[in-house]
Every structure is written in structure tokens, then in C-alpha cells.
Amino acid sequence: MNKNLLWQLALIVAVLLVFLFGIFGIPQNFSGQGLLTAMTNRIHLGLDLRGGTHLILQVQVNDAVNIDSDNAIEILKEQLNKRKITFADISKPDPQNNPDRVVLKGVPPDARKDLLDILNERLQEYSLGSGAENTYTLTMKPQMLTDLKDKAVTQAIETIRNRIDALGVSEPTIQEHGLGQYQILVQLPGVDDPERVKSLIQSTAMLEIKQVLGGPYPSEQAALQAQQPMGVLPPDGMLLPGHAAPGSSSGEQAWYVVSRISAVRGKDLRDAQPSTDQNGQPDVSFTLTGEGGQRFYSFTSAHVGESLGVVLDGKVQEVANIKEAIRDTGTISGGSMNAQQAKDLSMILRSGALPAGIKYLEERTVGPSLGTDSIRAGVRAAIVGMLAVLIFMLIYYRAAGINADVALLLNLIILLGFMGYFEAVLTLPGIAGVILTVGMGVDSNVLIFERIREELRNGKTPPSAVDQGFSHAWITIVDTHVTTIVSAAILFLFGTGPVKGFAVTLTFGLLANLFTAVFVSRVIFDWILSRKQRGEALSI
Numbered sequence: 001m002n003k004n005l006l007w008q009l010a011l012i013v014a015v016l017l018v019f020l021f022g023i024f025g026i027p028q029n030f031s032g033q034g035l036l037t038a039m040t041n042r043i044h045l046g047l048d049l050r051g052g053t054h055l056i057l058q059v060q061v062n063d064a065v066n067i068d069s070d071n072a073i074e075i076l077k078e079q080l081n082k083r084k085i086t087f088a089d090i091s092k093p094d095p096q097n098n099p100d101r102v103v104l105k106g107v108p109p110d111a112r113k114d115l116l117d118i119l120n121e122r123l124q125e126y127s128l129g130s131g132a133e134n135t136y137t138l139t140m141k142p143q144m145l146t147d148l149k150d151k152a153v154t155q156a157i158e159t160i161r162n163r164i165d166a167l168g169v170s171e172p173t174i175q176e177h178g179l180g181q182y183q184i185l186v187q188l189p190g191v192d193d194p195e196r197v198k199s200l201i202q203s204t205a206m207l208e209i210k211q212v213l214g215g216p217y218p219s220e221q222a223a224l225q226a227q228q229p230m231g232v233l234p235p236d237g238m239l240l241p242g243h244a245a246p247g248s249s250s251g252e253q254a255w256y257v258v259s260r261i262s263a264v265r266g267k268d269l270r271d272a273q274p275s276t277d278q279n280g281q282p283d284v285s286f287t288l289t290g291e292g293g294q295r296f297y298s299f300t301s302a303h304v305g306e307s308l309g310v311v312l313d314g315k316v317q318e319v320a321n322i323k324e325a326i327r328d329t330g331t332i333s334g335g336s337m338n339a340q341q342a343k344d345l346s347m348i349l350r351s352g353a354l355p356a357g358i359k360y361l362e363e364r365t366v367g368p369s370l371g372t373d374s375i376r377a378g379v380r381a382a383i384v385g386m387l388a389v390l391i392f393m394l395i396y397y398r399a400a401g402i403n404a405d406v407a408l409l410l411n412l413i414i415l416l417g418f419m420g421y422f423e424a425v426l427t428l429p430g431i432a433g434v435i436l437t438v439g440m441g442v443d444s445n446v447l448i449f450e451r452i453r454e455e456l457r458n459g460k461t462p463p464s465a466v467d468q469g470f471s472h473a474w475i476t477i478v479d480t481h482v483t484t485i486v487s488a489a490i491l492f493l494f495g496t497g498p499v500k501g502f503a504v505t506l507t508f509g510l511l512a513n514l515f516t517a518v519f520v521s522r523v524i525f526d527w528i529l530s531r532k533q534r535g536e537a538l539s540i
Contacts, residue, residue: 268292
């Protein structure tokens with residue numbers, strides 16, 4: 001055996017060992033169950049095989065636009081008052097369908113220049129239009145509106161991913177869903193409590209700390225009657241529901257008048273952890289960022305002796321008296337909050353608030369038994385198909401069929417090893433990709449073998465026929481594989497989870513097939529020819 005052939009065989013053995021390690025790693029034992037466990041630890045099963053939850057969510061992007069336009073209204077009021085410009089009303093005529101439009105009424109005719117200055121300085125994302133009777137319309141610029149909606153979806157994906165990662169779900173799929181506008185696809189393999197996951201995903205967890213101007217009141221009507229003048233809230237105040245004062249009946253609700261402007265918002269939060277109060281009841285302690293802590297310190301320093309409220313999702317969770325300036329820590333206690341709720345709340349606060357509401361469009365749960373049936377059926381199909389191909393190659397190409405069968409088996413090992421190294425997720429379409437890869441491998445061998453047969457019929461010697469067969473089939477094999485890989489790449493870029501699984505296994509399989517069909521098969525032929533006498537026929 002010449003040295004060139006020896007190092008080629010050594011390379012094939014090395015590749016075989018490397019990819020076997022990719023499949024199994026280092027098994028704890030070499031029993032059948034031990035090898036299966038090692039394999040499943042390296043190659044993860046997708047939702048359709050393992051079972052779990054499939055959700056399609058729609059981000060209510062108009063919520064994010066409403067928040068921005070509400071902020072624009074507050075800035076506009078502040079700037080108009082600062083410049084001593086009178087106005088009759090600032091409102092959004094259609095916040096549900098056109099949340100990007102703000103109408104300003106009753107402005108003096110000579111105030112247009114001041115309005116343009118306000119927009120240029122503070123509200124650059126809005127354009128100004130004028131109407132009859134001293135009415136102006138602020139409309140968000142189209143590009144800014146599109147960017148805001150897209151950003152809301154991106155931020156929602158990141159927030160949901162942070163919450164799912166905190167749950168410890170392995171191999172989740174969280175991505176924009178290409179089949180609908182502003183939709184998100186969430187697939188959670190192995191999740192056994194989908195309702196809890198849905199609750200965590202949908203909760204906005206908008207944390208704010210506001211000054212309490214009045215309350216608690218037993219009802220909304222009582223809160224309004226307590227105002228002076230009666231029924232009119234302060235210009236900088238708003239009415240929010242909340243927990244009743246200590247000593248009230250369990251489940252009783254109270255109402256509070258709080259400031260519109262928040263001393264602290266959720267974005268000022270640095271960390272949140274579940275903890276217990278002095279009575280051993282679960283609560284959540286939070287820490288603010290440096291900037292948020294400084295702002296909170298300034299606020300509490302100026303309001304010593306007054307009350308502040310911790311507001312979560314528009315509900316007053318806790319009211320406390322400011323005895324001294326507070327810098328960067330606080331707690332949230334919910335009365336009936338249990339340990340799991342405290343843990344979930346701290347997780348949600350750490351992951352950040354959703355920029356907009358979430359609507360569930362589709363929910364499917366795949367049971368583990370269905371996943372087991374899918375694995376069994378898929379593996380059975382793969383084994384039957386593989387055996388049929390191997391037997392056909394042996395019958396049709398005789399001794400050369402052994403060559404093809406060895407190449408196909410090595411192709412499968414390399415494919416699974418690729419998936420193990422890249423921690424790819426195997427789905428049911430992925431198993432179909434494996435089977436298709438076997439078919440592509442057979443196709444490559446058939447091209448080569450038929451070309452060799454043609455050369456032999458033309459009177460070439462076996463070594464010359466093998467050399468010419470591989471040389472002429474090489475271009476065709478590369479062409480078919482490259483075009484298929486390009487198609488698989490498009491499926492991966494634009495497809496959803498299962499389609500991506502198919503594209504991944506198909507791509508890995510085609511790359512493996514280029515190596516096995518061209519290099520491995522050629523080395524085996526060269527090894528067989530090296531053992532034959534000159535002029536001895538080739539079994540093909």
C-alpha cells in the first residue's frame with residue numbers, strides 16, 4: 001500500500017472518530033441506554049419530537065405608539081405652559097386606530113412659530129399641520145412610526161427571551177413570525193406548565209414609583225368627591241386602584257390619587273430579587289440604577305413626611321411614608337403574594353417591561369407521547385429507507401455496492417456529528433432531511449458508478465475508468481449540491497422552526513455527502529484496485 005493511500009485512510013478514520021465524538025461525547029457507559037442518553041444530550045429534540053408548547057403572539061404595536069404620543073402630550077403641555085401660550089385642549093381623537101395623531105385646539109394664531117420651535121427641540125419625530133379655528137395636528141412622521149412599531153416587536157422578542165431563559169427552558173425558539181404583521185413565534189420544548197409561561201410572557205410588569213396625593217378611598221366615587229373642587233382631579237394627578245390599607249378586609253380594593261409624573265420607572269431598575277419581610281411574608285426587593293437612584297434620592301429628599309406609592313401595571317401595590325431620603329433600594333409586597341408569585345414578579349421585573357400588549361393568536365400543545373410516536377415513526381422510516389438503499393446498491397453494483405454502503409454510513413455519522421457539535425435541534429422535518437440526504441448520497445454514487453461503467457464499456461482499464469468516472473461526475477455532483485444548499489439556506493432564513501430544522505439537517509448532510517461520495521468512495525476504490533492484479537476486472 002503506497003504512502004498516499006495510507007494517509008488518506010488515516011484521515012477517514014480520524015474524521016470518523018471526530019464525528020462519533022460529536023454524536024456521543026464521552027458516554028458514562030457503553031450500554032445501549034448509555035449511548036442513547038449520551039446522544040440525546042448532544043443532539044436536542046425539537047418541539048414536535050419532545051413535546052411542549054407552540055405559541056403565535058401578536059404585539060399590539062399601537063400600545064407603544066400610544067405611550068409615545070402620551071409622552072408627547074405631556075411634553076407639549078409643559079412647553080406651552082413654560083412659554084405662557086394658552087390652549088383649549090390637547091387630545092388624541094382616535095387613540096385606537098390613529099394613536100400617532102395629537103390635536104391641539106385653541107392656540108393663538110401667532111403661536112405657530114413657538115409650536116415649530118417646540119417640535120424642533122423636543123418632538124422631532126412629529127410634523128405639524130394646521131386646521132381651522134386655531135387647531136393644529138401633530139402627526140408622527142411615517143418613518144418614525146414604522147421604526148417605533150418595529151422596535152416594539154424587537155424589544156418584545158428580547159423581553160420574552162429574557163423571561164423564558166430565566167425559566168430554564170432548553171432550546172426555545174423565539175423569533176419574529178414571517179407569516180403575519182408584528183407576530184412572534186414561541187416554541188418551548190418540554191414545557192409542562194404552559195399556563196404559567198403564558199402568564200409570564202403576557203405580563204407587562206410596568207413598575208413606577210409615584211407621589212401619593214390622596215387616599216386610600218373606599219371607591220372611585222369617594223375619591224372624586226374628596227377633591228377640591230369636588231369631582232375634579234388635580235391637573236398633575238390621576239386616579240389608580242390599589243390594595244386597601246392594612247387591617248381592611250381581605251381582597252378589599254382602595255383608590256388613590258397619585259401624581260402623573262413618576263419619580264422612578266421600570267427602566268431605572270437594575271435588579272429585583274424575591275425576599276421576605278419582617279413578618280416572614282414573601283416580597284420583592286429591588287435596586288435602582290445609579291441615575292435612577294440619584295433621581296429617587298432627589299425626589300424623596302424634597303418630599304420627606306409625604307407618601308409615595310409603588311405602582312405595578314397601573315395598580316398601587318404599596319404605600320409608604322417617606323421618613324428620610326431614600327437612594328436606591330426598595331421593596332414590593334402584595335399582601336397575599338406567595339413565594340412563587342414573588343419569584344415570578346422579580347423575574348419579570350429583571351427582564352424589563354413589554355413595550356406593548358400581547359395577544360395570543362394560536363396555541364398548540366404537543367404531548368410527549370405524540371413526540372415519542374413521531375420519533376418512533378421517523379426513525380423507523382429512516383432505518384427502512386436506509387436498509388432498502390443499502391440492499392439495492394449491493395444487488396445492483398455488486399462488490400462496488402459495499403463501497404457505496406460504507407460511504408452512506410459514514411455520511412450519516414458525519415451528519416449526526418455535525419448536529420452534535422453545533423447543538424442543532426432535531427425536528428420531525430429534520431428526520432425527513434436526513435432521509436433526503438441518504439437519497440442525495442445514493443444519487444451521487446449512482447452518477448459516479450454509471451460513469452465508471454461507461455468508461456469500462458469503452459475499453460478503459462479499471463484504474464483509468466475509475467479516474468475518468470470521478471473526474472467527469474465531480475462537476476455534476478458539485479453543481480447539484482451547491483444549488484440544493486442554496487435552496488436550504490433560503491429555507492433557513494425565511495422558514496419557521498420545523499422548516500429550519502429541515503434546512504439544517506439537509507445542509508449538514510449535503511456537506512457530508514460531498515466528502516463521502518467524492519473523497520471516501522474514491523479512496524475505497526483506490527484501495528480495492530491496489531489489491532488487484534493488473535488487468536483484473538472490477539466488480540461494478
